[in-house]
Amino acid sequence: MRLGSQVVQLSGSTALVTGATGGIGQAIARTLHGQGARLIVTGRRSDVLEQLAAELGASALTIDISLHDELERLFAAAQEVDILIANAGLPASGELDSFSEAEIDRALAVNLRAPIMLARALVPPMTERGRGHMVFISSLSGKAATPAASLYNATKFGLRGFSWALRAELRDRGVGVSLICPGFVSEAGMFVDADVKLPPGIGTRPPREVARAVINAIEHDRGEIDVAPLPLRASAFFANLAPATASNLARRLGSDRLAREVAGGQRDKR
């Protein structure tokens, strides 16, 4: 129970899921639908989006959230939303000097600016109703920095700081804020699309576990939930506490090669 309000009930609430055409977004949308939420789903690929919307009886909005004008359309459609799941994201992986200026701008716009602007648009109506919850999908890359991921790290570290600060800011206004930090996600999504084999000992979690964490975060008003096997969560925790030591250790364990392989497989998603 939050100060001054009740935790948002999923059944009968309206939830906006960005990036609903992607691997994790589809799982989140289906899980929220299963809990009785009404959905507004967004993405760029209209064919995938329309099919998902038809399956879930959802409203669909095909927009590119890196474009300021299109984001305005989303604000207008989102005024009645009780739950925001800011999930859309680009992998933004690769060495920094391999990015064009436009690619950097797009990664910052999709991964960081759009969630911030969406949150700003939703604070007034949610505060007025004294009820609402915002969930930001970050990553363990929001806690542990890796080579060939400086831009992605920048956006996901940024989203983590934003989410914790906003949570404190809205604590007494009846609006909950949560951050979800997945590690490597199996079955579908940007890691699977990279087609990279993980070294033994590095485990994955399926998209439905990320979706379950979203439900848990809303129902129990959790500030942050990691979704990864214990060793990966422990190493992210350690990297957060002691970044220099963790970085040296990860290098010796071959993290550079893995990071570059993943970046190579995600080159087409800029």
Ligand SMILES: NC(=O)c1ccc[n+]([C@@H]2O[C@H](COP(=O)([O-])OP(=O)(O)OC[C@H]3O[C@@H](n4cnc5c(N)ncnc54)[C@H](OP(=O)(O)O)[C@@H]3O)[C@@H](O)[C@H]2O)c1
């Ligand atoms: N997969 C993982 O291992 C993993 C791990 C940690 C965190 N995450 C985070 O989880 C979230 C979802 O990732 P995912 O694995 O599901 O990736 P994904 O399958 O590549 O999906 C990304 C989603 O973001 C949307 N998107 C990208 N750029 C957009 C734009 N300019 N305008 C509107 N929508 C845009 C995509 O829409 P279209 O496809 O329609 O263009 C798609 O729905 C991301 O924030 C990601 O950083 C993923």
